[in-house]
Amino acid sequence: MNTSERRNRPAGIDVLVVDDEEDIREVLELSLLRMGLACDSAGTVEDARRLLAEKSYRLCLTDMRLPDGDGLDLVAHIQSHSPGLPVAVITAFGSIETAIRALKCGAFDFVTKPVELKALRELVSHALKLQTAATPAPGAGGATRTLIGSSPALEHLRAQIAKLARNQAPVFIQGESGTGKEVIARLIHDLGPRASAPFVPVNCGAIPPELMESEFFGHRKGAFTGAVFDKDGLFQAARGGTLFLDEVADLPLAMQVKLLRAIQERAVRPVGAHAEESVDVRILSASHRDLAQLVAGGKFRQDLYFRINVITLRVPPLRERPEDIPELAVHILARLAERDGVPPHRLAPDAVAALRQHSFPGNVRELENLLERACALCDGDEIRAGDIDLHPTEGIAQALLPFSAADSFAVETDVEPGGDGEDERVRILRMLDETRWNRSEAARRLGMTLRQLRYRLQKWGME
Numbered sequence: 513m514n515t516s517e518r519r520n521r522p523a524g525i526d527v528l529v530v531d532d533e534e535d536i537r538e539v540l541e542l543s544l545l546r547m548g549l550a551c552d553s554a555g556t557v558e559d560a561r562r563l564l565a566e567k568s569y570r571l572c573l574t575d576m577r578l579p580d581g582d583g584l585d586l587v588a589h590i591q592s593h594s595p596g597l598p599v600a601v602i603t604a605f606g607s608i609e610t611a612i613r614a615l616k617c618g619a620f621d622f623v624t625k626p627v628e629l630k631a632l633r634e635l636v637s638h639a640l641k642l643q644t645a646a647t648p649a650p651g652a653g654g655a656t657r658t659l660i661g662s663s664p665a666l667e668h669l670r671a672q673i674a675k676l677a678r679n680q681a682p683v684f685i686q687g688e689s690g691t692g693k694e695v696i697a698r699l700i701h702d703l704g705p706r707a708s709a710p711f712v713p714v715n716c717g718a719i720p721p722e723l724m725e726s727e728f729f730g731h732r733k734g735a736f737t738g739a740v741f742d743k744d745g746l747f748q749a750a751r752g753g754t755l756f757l758d759e760v761a762d763l764p765l766a767m768q769v770k771l772l773r774a775i776q777e778r779a780v781r782p783v784g785a786h787a788e789e790s791v792d793v794r795i796l797s798a799s800h801r802d803l804a805q806l807v808a809g810g811k812f813r814q815d816l817y818f819r820i821n822v823i824t825l826r827v828p829p830l831r832e833r834p835e836d837i838p839e840l841a842v843h844i845l846a847r848l849a850e851r852d853g854v855p856p857h858r859l860a861p862d863a864v865a866a867l868r869q870h871s872f873p874g875n876v877r878e879l880e881n882l883l884e885r886a887c888a889l890c891d892g893d894e895i896r897a898g899d900i901d902l903h904p905t906e907g908i909a910q911a912l913l914p915f916s917a918a919d920s921f922a923v924e925t926d927v928e929p930g931g932d933g934e935d936e937r938v939r940i941l942r943m944l945d946e947t948r949w950n951r952s953e954a955a956r957r958l959g960m961t962l963r964q965l966r967y968r969l970q971k972w973g974m975e
C-alpha cells in the first residue's frame with residue numbers, strides 16, 4: 513500500500529482480513545480501501561481472535577487454510593462470540609464442498625481464489641447492508657409477523673428464518689402444499705441484505721420444457737423463431753436479489769444440469785449469446801416432495817441436490833400445529849373483510865373447535881378456502897361450526913381414489929400412490945369437480961395459476 517493510499521484510509525476499521533499470505537492480504541486490503549473501507553489484517557487464527565476481542569468490525573474475510581487452524585474454526589468462533597458479524601470465507605477455485613461446509617457452519621458467503629474485484633464488491637455490499645437490514649429478533653414484530661402463528665414449531669421456524677436471512681446460503685424449503693413455503697422464501701429475502709433488490713418466484717413445474725432455457729437465462733434476438741428482441745431471463749430479473757425456485761423437483765434433468773452450472777459459476781449464457789454474463793442471485797428453492805428420495809430414484813441430480821440444499825428448512829403441516837389455527841383464521845378473516853370492504857366475521861367457539869380437529873391436507877390454503885366459503889354461507893357476522901363445510905366433496909374424492917391409483921400405471925407420472933403427489937391430485941380433482949371443471953375457477957380457488965393447473969393435468973394425461 514503506498515503512502516497516499518494509507519493517507520486516504522477511512523477513520524473506522526470495517527473489515528478484518530485473515531490470510532497467511534502477505535501478498536494476498538495486501539491485494540485485498542487495497543481493493544477494500546478503494547471501496548472506501550479500512551482493514552485490519554491477521555495471518556493466523558490466533559491473531560484474528562485477538563483482534564476480534566479488541567475491536568468491532570463490520571465484516572470478516574478469512575482464508576480457509578491458516579497455519580494454526582482453518583477458516584471454519586474462525587467461522588465457529590465468530591458464531592459464538594460475535595454472532596452479528598458477517599464472516600465470509602475465501603476458498604480455492606473449484607472447492608465447492610469447502611464453501612458449502614463453511615455456509616453450513618454459519619459463514620454468510622464465500623468467494624473463490626483468485627478473488628475477482630466484482631465478486632468482492634458484491635460480497636462487501638451485501639455484508640454491509642446486513643448491518644442496516646431489518647432483522648428483528650426472533651419472535652419480535654415487524655416483517656416476521658407476515659408469518660402468522662405462535663406455536664413452538666412456528667417460533668422455531670421464525671428464528672431459523674431470521675438467521676438464514678443473514679447469510680447467502682442456498683436454502684431448500686420442504687413442506688406440504690399450502691404450508692407457506694413461498695411466504696417463508698419471501699421473508700428470508702425481505703429480512704436480508706437483498707431486500708431492496710427483486711424477489712423473483714418461479715414455478716418450475718409451470719414452464720414448458722422447450723422454453724425453460726430461455727425463461728431462465730434469457731435470449732438474444734434471432735436465437736430462435738419468434739425471438740424478435742433480446743430478452744432477459746429470470747436470473748437477470750433477480751439480479752442482486754433472490755430467485756425462488758418453487759416446485760424445483762419438477763425441473764427436467766436436462767435443465768437441472770444447466771441450472772447447476774449457472775449456480776456454480778454465478779453466470780448464465782442467454783440462448784443465442786456467445787458470452788456468459790455474471791449474475792449475482794441468491795437461490796432459494798422449495799418442493800412438497802422428498803428430494804432425497806427423488807435423488808435415490810434417479811429423478812433428481814445429486815450434484816444439484818447438494819448445491820441447492822445447503823440448508824433445509826422443514827415447514828410443518830398445519831395438523832402438527834393446530835394451536836396456530838385460531839390465529840391464522842383471525843388473520844384470514846381480517847384479510848377477506850378488507851378485500852370485501854366489510855367488518856370481519858367472527859368465529860364461534862364451536863367453529864374453532866371444529867377447525868382444530870380437521871386434518872387440513874391442503875394446509876393454510878385449505879383454511880383460506882374453507883373460511884372464504886363459510887363467510888359466504890353464514891348468516892350475520894358469526895361463523896358457527898355448521899357453516900363450515902370441512903368435507904365439501906368427500907364422496908367424490910373416494911370415488912376418484914381408485915381411478916388415481918389405476919391411472920398412475922397407465923400414465924407416465926411421478927405420483928406415487930399414497931404419496932404427497934396423490935394428495936395433490938385428489939385435491940385438484942375435488943376442486944375441478946366442485947367447479948364443474950371450470951379450470952380457471954378451480955385454479956383460483958386452489959391458489960395456483962391456470963398454467964400450473966394445466967401443467968399438472970397434462971402431466972397426469974388428463975388434458
Ligand SMILES: Nc1ncnc2c1ncn2[C@@H]1O[C@H](COP(=O)(O)OP(=O)(O)OP(=O)(O)O)[C@@H](O)[C@H]1O
Binds near residue numbers: 658660691694799840
Ligand atoms: N404462516 C402463515 N401465515 C400467513 N399466511 C400463510 C401462512 N402459511 C401460509 N399462508 C398463506 O397460505 C397460502 C399458501 O401459502 P404458500 O403459497 O406460501 O404455500 P406453499 O407451501 O408455497 O404452497 P405450494 O406448495 O402449493 O406452492 C398463501 O395465501 C399464504 O399467504
